[in-house]
Amino acid sequence: MKNFYKTLLTVVITAGVTQTQAQTTSKDTVKLDSVIIKESRSKNLPDVSGQYIFSGKKTNIIYADPGKANLAGNNARTLFSQVPGINVWEMDGAGLQLNIGTRGTDMHRSIETNIRQNGYNTNSDVVGYPENHYNMPFQAIGEVQYVRGASSLQFGSQFGGMVNFKIKQPDTTKTFGFESEQTTGSNRFFNSYNAIGGKIGKVSYYAYFDARTGDGWRPDAAFNYRAYYANIKYQFNTKGSLSFQFSRSDYVQQIAGGLTDAMFNANSRQSTRFRNFFKPAINIPAVIFNYNFSPNTRLEITAHSLFGERSSVQYIATSNVRDTVNKTLLTYNPRQVDRDHYKSFTTEARLLTNYNIGNVRSTLTTGFRYANGSTHRQQKGVGTTGTEFDLTLVEDYGIDLDLNAINYAAFAENIFRITNKFSVTPGVRFEGIKTTINGVVNNRSTDVNYKRDRSFPLFGTGLQYQVTNNTQLYGNFSQAYRPYIYAAVTPADQLTIVDPNMKDSKGYNADLGYRGKLGQAFTFDVNGFFVRFNNRAGTLTMQDAGGANHLYLTTIGNAEAKGIEAYTELSLIRGFNPQSGTDIRLFNTLAYTHGRYVSGAINNAGVNASLVGHKIEGTPDWTNRTGLTYL
Known part of the structure; x- marks a missing residue:
């Protein structure tokens, strides 16, 4: 890891020197080779993200990686494969509906889960009929934020937690x-x-x-x-x-x-x-x-x-x-x-x-x-x-x-x-x-x-x-x-x-x-x-x-x-x-x-x-x- 930081520091310094030389001798832009950093991303949400607090909560971050999930087929079982305890009902086999539940909650159209997109609810009627008839293509997802039952205070109803x-x-x-x-x-x-x-x-x-x-x-x-x-x-x-x-x-x-x-x-x-x-x-x-x-x-x-x-x-x-x-x-x-x-x-x-x-x-x-x-x-x-x-x-x-x-x-x-x-x-x-x-x-x-x-x-x-x-x-x-x-x-x-x-x-x-x-x-x-x-x-x-x-x-x-x-x-x-x-x-x-x-x-x-x-x-x-x- 120390060698990694040394390499990264060398690249930054070289870029700075090159930029300075370019400014003093020429207005041309010098394009450097790209640096590829390979490291695993966090599996859990940070303590604070945006306007949300996740400290002390059971959380997951799911990244929509086509190498890990069948995104084109909207296969929820593969998208959530690294989330323990989640129960996925593949009701139609075509990814038309999202049916997930956990810890004893009903998975039918995710009716007991607070489903959101970009922070706002997509359940058809969030109180009286909270089935989720809307479903986006998984290829459009950047990441999925999942908070278990402790989501109730910030996000409201449903025992199944919040999925954003x-x-x-x-x-x-x-x-x-x-x-x-x-x-x-x-x-x-x-x-x-x-x-x-x-x-x-x-x-x-x-x-x-x-x-x-x-x-x-x-x-x-x-x-x-x-x-x-x-x-x-x-x-x-x-x-x-x-x-x-x-x-x-x-x-x-x-x-x-x-x-x-x-x-x-x-x-x-x-x-x-x-x-x-x-x-x-x-x-x-x-x-x-x-x-x-x-x-x-x-x-x-x-x-x-x-x-x-x-x-x-x-x-x-x-x-x-x-x-x-x-x-x-x-x-x-x-x-x-x-x-x-x-x-x-x-x-x-x-x-x-x-x-x-x-x-x-x-x-x-x-x-x-x-x-x-x-x-x-x-x-x-x-x-x-x-x-x-x-x-x-x-x-x-x-x-x-x-x-x-x-x-x-x-x-x-x-x-x-x-x-x-x-x-x-x-x-x-x-x-x-x-x-x-x-x-x-x-x-x-x-x-x-x-x-x-x-x-x-x-x-x-x-x-x-x-x-x-x-x-x-x-x-x-x-x-x-x-x-x-x-x-x-x-x-x-x-x-x-x-x-x-x-x-x-x-x-x-x-x-x-x-x-x-x-x-x-x-x-x-x-x-x-x-x-x-x-x-x-x-x-x-x-x-x-x-x-x-x-x-x-x-x-x-x-x-x-x-x-x-x-x-x-x-x-x-x-x-x-x-x-x-x-x-x-x-x-x-x-x-x-x-x-x-x-x-x-x-x-x-x-x-x-x-x-x-x-x-x-x-x-x-x-x-x-x-x-x-x-x-």
Whole structure:
């Protein structure tokens, strides 16, 4: 390493001397050979980054490296391969949806994860329906910031933590640059990623267009995906900048239908549906303002809107019922049409400042958030008997609802550096939520009219101790919550009753770990965790005063997830020969998650069955991934 610094110093001095000589004897520019520095990048977020504090938290940085991940295919399993404990559901095999979960959280469209792009949310309705229908092409990603359960104080709801996809920045040394990558694969897969970027005066820009098509691995699983993005940034001066961004993703996906276990064992590639289609289209315009008041104080204000829809047309029946011509109608059966229309606005302001209390250097981040989201939900419409994607109605929707959620929050977190090695980071967040639902369910005698307001604080603290220059202990305890979604308080029919005192799911997340690097050969991050989920929503069976059975939408029980997460990496060449120009790295990610219900019951065929001891849905006990990287 000393030789490396000597070499770098020699290059710098030589450049300086050459530049001086050029200025005194000639105006010509002398171009030096490039210097290539090969070194591994950090696996964890720094204590402070931008307006965010990450000290004492379990974090990961994921770099979008085409040598490590299938970026053209948007394969999340390979992108997150070095993150222990993450559970990836490859729902479609084409990378159209991002389905991730961890520590007992639901991975379906990342519904229990706070998903962001460039710092702002991309969930369709961040409070009432937080599924993530938007998905950018992974080739556009510069890096991914991942914070586990301790993200609740700075970023808000969801037990699954916060994932922030940072889109690439332009090469500001050029006025124009172009990037194009064309990829083909099996089953007529084709992906075309094209991007431009550069800087002209005070204006920098970056934009991309991505198109992905294919037939899918199963019959009747074709897809057609498009994504667009543009970022124009104006740099006022060295202190302030204003960015205008627009993102869109849309696709049409043919759904081959589900299989029973017996059907899967007989032929896992078979199709049970060919007339089922799914189409989401999401638009996200955003404005980002950054201003540095001083080297110690900086402000960021983001405002973004999300508008779009998700639509589906499907023949709805169990997997063992074939979609064939109805002998009475002499046509196929009519399909069901379901549509959601989303419209939301969110603004967040974050201020970070460094200050001293006596000899103690401290860092404070504080801010507020306002979000107003609405969903117009139309379901159970009677569609055509056709075979193509067609949302035409033959009979009107059976469900027509207006759903709205307003969320406001304020937070503060502060790093107190007690010594040059030990720091404490307490924090607090105050949340307010207002949910309203109005509309018609056709098999109910009365209209749906639901309204509920609630507010509450969240507290947490983090600890960090620098054991050596390259290793540190970290720990965190943070309260967390997940607002109940619209479906949890929407009656499906006349026999369904909604608990008027439905509660948000609340709990906490605790981490304790040790991470760092031993010499040049071994990198590690090993931690234990404990997550408590209270008031999980579900359905019970109850009887009214007349003895009639009803389905009761309420909180059904509590659950816990506890375990270990371990990342280890061994440098097989450069760890023992730092001057080597190449390296082979062997990594392993191992996680054990014991996720179980500790109380409660749920409706099962008209009987309330105990949940105690049962596994949390979609939570494997063990996950393990191993790989080799050649540099």
